[in-house]
Amino acid sequence: MYVIYGYRGLKNSPLMSGKLDRSNLANAYVSGMKEDLKFRGNQLTQINTVFTCGYVIGQIPSNIALYYIKPRIFFPLMMIVWGALTMITATAHSPQAIMAIRFFQALAESSTFVGTHYILGSWYTERELxxxxxxxTASGLAGTMIGGFIQTGLHQxxxxxxxxxxxxxxFIxxxxxTVPVAIYGFLLFPNTPSTTTAPYLFAAERELAASRVPAHAERAPFNVSFIKRVLGSWEWYGFVILWVIAGExxxxxSNALLALYMKAHNTARHTVYTVSQLNNYPTGVPAIGIVSTLFWATLTDFLSGKRYLVGYWIALTGIMTSAMILAPQSSTATTFAAxxxxxxxxxxxxxxxAWANDAMRxxxxxxxxxxxxxxxxxxxxxxxxxSIVFYSADMAPAxxxxxxxxxxxxxxxxxxxAGLTWMCVRRGRMGTVDARVIDEREVEVNKDRY
Known part of the structure; x- marks a missing residue:
């Protein structure tokens, strides 16, 4: 489940939820599920891989589906399916059963992340996106973070x-x-600026929303010509490879390595972590993620869309944190810090x-x-x-x-x-918008509301 926040000028249109889908499995695993269902070896990693396969299969079809099914219908429907499968997980009696459930759960969840970024890119300018x-993204991390506390409370x-x-x-x-959030979506999700019928938007606001983003001719997908345009675009190769690397x-x-490290640490070094500690300590990871996400997202907006700066920060972080963990005689405190x-x-x-949305505006x-x-x-x-090759659960704690x-x-x-930044500059895709003109339009449209 995720959060989608509405168009900046629409103070009455937030769509809310939290993400608990990925973290709940890891939290359950360290809270007794491993022992109850008799997990062996890297079965947890295999389940995550099956989930990933379903998630991959559903990505492109889900985004294309938004052209045929209104987002206001499609997103909440997928949330209902996801919620039902989550509750069914509570009935599982073997790792294999969870594996099957998670595959179909992934198909439902695949609609939301990239679909939401597509919707956000349809509403917001470069200085806002x-x-x-x-x-x-932070809302999803908040769901991951509170998942540990929820499991602690439920266990107690x-x-x-x-x-x-x-x-x-x-899981129940x-x-x-998800149910109240899905109902909220059915009633209030605004779709895109060109198709919105949201009751909380004035006609002038709808016109303003459509005028804020570039207009361009739309051509139907799913034909040979469209496939050629996709495969012939530098954006497809540039940003797909960027996210393949960055995703890892x-x-x-994403593989809950700190939780697995702690679980294995109990055996490897005879350190005793309670169930509450196994659930609560890893919540610091998404907490840092929330702060970092909001900081860099706001900073790159302030710097007129210089999203590439984050790539250098992440490269530095990956090298330094790995070195801290690899260092001989690395202490538990150092590992936690990393x-x-x-x-x-x-x-x-x-x-x-946001960078991809900006480049293809x-x-x-x-x-x-x-x-x-x-x-x-x-x-x-x-x-x-x-994840199986490099971060299998049976490779813990090292x-x-x-x-x-x-x-x-x-x-x-x-x-x-560095290479993608050069390409964007060369193609003139790093420009900024005229913020003054947009602000004047918004003041004019909204003056009657107040």
Whole structure:
């Protein structure tokens, strides 16, 4: 589940939810699910890989579906499906059952991340998009963060109630939380500026929204000519490869390595972490991610869309945190510090998708939709095997192979960021908008409201 915040001038149109989909499995795993379902070896990693496969398959079809099904209908419908499958997870009695459920859950979830970035890019200008993308991404991290606290509370208050383990209650509560958010979406999601029928928007505001973004002729997708335009565009190659690389720099956080490190640490060094500690300590990672995401998203807006700066920060972070963990005789405190610092790489989600939206602002919408979806799809395709090879659960607590992979990935990200920046400058895609003109329009439109 995710959050989508409405158009800047529309103070009555936020669409809200939190993301708990990825973190709940890791939280359940360290809270008794591993023992109850008799997980062996890297079965947790295999489940995550199956989820990733479903997520990859659904990316592009989901974004194209927005041309045929209104986002106000499509997004909430997928949330209902996702919530139902989440609650069904509570009935699982084997890792294989969870694997099957997570595949179909991923198909439903695949609609939301890139679909939301497509919608945000349809409403906001270059000087606004970073912050809104940042709020969206931060809301997902907030869901990841509170997931640990929710599991702690459920373990303490509902463990054994109704004959169910606390980790099963996590999936039930998580699924139920999607229902009010989906209803909210059905009623109030604004669609795109050209198709919105939102009751809280005046006619003049709808006209203003459409005038704020470049107008261009739209050509129908799903034909040979369209495929050639996609594969012949430098944006497709530039931003897809950017996110393939950048997506793997999130591996420390997206694979819940700190939680797995702590779980293995209990055995490897006879350190005793309680269930509450196993759930609560890793919440510091998304907490750092929230701060970093909002900081960099706001800063790059202030700096007229210089999203590439985040690429250099993440490259530095990946190299330094890996070195801290790889260092001989690295202490537990140093390892914790490295994993927390690594949470700051989440900033690349908001800024890189905002960068892609900025670069394709004058392109046809269908091309922008496919490029955004392809970024996440190809990144997921790599992550499907990358996590098994480098961050398998049975490699805990050291993950030595993964640390070296992170160093190489971070170096590659630095070079690719530099090359893509040069390409954007060469093609004139780093320009800014006339903020003064837009502000004057908004004041004129909104004066009657107040």
């Amino acid at each position: 970073g912050k809104r993308s940042g709020i969206f 208050s509902l463990e054994g109630k109704g004959g169910l383990a606390g980790w099963r209650w996590l 509560v998580d699924g139920l939380m 720099t999130e591996s420390f956080s 994993y927390y610092w690594a949470g700051s790489v989440y900033a690349c989600q908001a800024t890189f998708f 004058h392109s046809e919408d269908s091309l922008r939709a496919v490029v955004l979806a392809s970024m996440n799809a190809f990144s997921g395709a790599f992550n499907a095997w990358w 993950f030595t192979r993964g640390m070296w992979a992170m160093v190489a990935t971070s170096i590659a990200l630095g070079f690719w960021t």
